[in-house]
Amino acid sequence: MNDFSTLALRREIIESATARGFERMTPVQAQTLPAILTGDDVLGQAETGSGKTAAFGFGLLNKLAVERAETQALVLCPTRELADQVGQALRQFAATIANVKLMTLCGGTPMRAQVNSLAQPPHIVVGTPGRVLAHLRRESLHTHALQTLVLDEADRMLDMGFIDDIEAIVGCLPDERQTLLFSATWPDAIREVSTRLQRNPKQITASADRQPLRITQIFHQVDDADKLVALEQVLADTQQRHKAFTQALVFCNRRDDVDRVCAHLNKRGVAALALHGDREQRERDEVLLRFANQSCAVLVATDVAARGLDIASLPLVVSVDLARDIDTHTHRIGRTGRAGEAGRAVSFCTPRERDRAERIAAAGGFRLNWSRWPETQASARAQPPMATLVVQGGRRDKLRPGDILGALTGEGGLTGDDVGKIEITTVRSYVAVARAKAVPARDRLRQAGIKKRRFRVGVLDD
Structure with a gap:
């Protein structure tokens, strides 16, 4: 049986798996966990x-010695977004183990604040190579007790040019350690890195244990001058199909095109946000959070910026610019049709790009479905049902989700249905509330406070 209880896992981890609804192991867990353990x-x-x-995560937590205030595990990720996602998952896995300290070390956060936090070493560090290496060089991060190194999405890290940073980091780590390298693909460069960083690794290929993808792929031949009109029509057609608020993820290859497409959609009444590397890290974090909160209808992004984005129900992905290769195309369309739900992936292709589209289809093993982009009299206007409040207080202020929910409901005037996701960071808290009640909710928190304390509160969508 693919049951976690059949493995030599500590009781708290099995309880964590049960609490999170993990009824049985996925193929990658069943195949890798015995070797990891x-x-x-x-x-x-x-x-x-x-x-x-x-x-x-279960593997590194299983051998964690919480009584030792030393960094024992390091997880490297290619982007801040993925590092945050991995860090949140590990915190949830560790919820049943008392006093586990985890830190994310990424760019976009002041070094001094991180240095101060590292004065009390975390058991687990999740971060991007550049920022982790910076702390190792200034000796604010100590890894003499490190037991486990994880390289997550290693192929992406190599694509982004992190190999020198990774090798420099490894040079600061103990030779006696366990190294776990996970990659979506195994190009020669990955095998070469594995040879240098690992010792006789168990090589395991596993596919996700999930329902078959139900993605309809559609290709429209569109001239560059017509792309914005075609995008509006595709969005309007999707709204008509679902007869309710739906969200969409739109990909562009260039940052300036992301801004251009986003500005156009907002002028046309579609609540859109832009995500790319030129934005400050906090802005990028808040854009992703607002999209996850259903506080915007359309997210327009570059491929690197959208790495690690995981929205459970996303009916539509549009590539305004055709993906450059099959790996990028596969990553894009994989954002829809998740958890057994149906999804549509629409790709625009100029006449000069037809050959590339044919190569992508051949490499992906699918047939091109060409069609005329839809023409509808309906408007693509889409205003999201939620707005996001930002509270200038977080974990540092001992705030918990229940504190904020309690302040908003009851005498706060909102019902439980009016409140969506609540996310608390070190210094800020974010809460999704029904858009029509966002301003009264903001005013209520400003006046009555939370836990008898006053905090600055704003509507992030302003």
């Missing part, structure tokens, strides 16, 4: 959504 290095091929975070 016996201390072997692992070279694992697994896609996003396959359950690999739980595989390496």
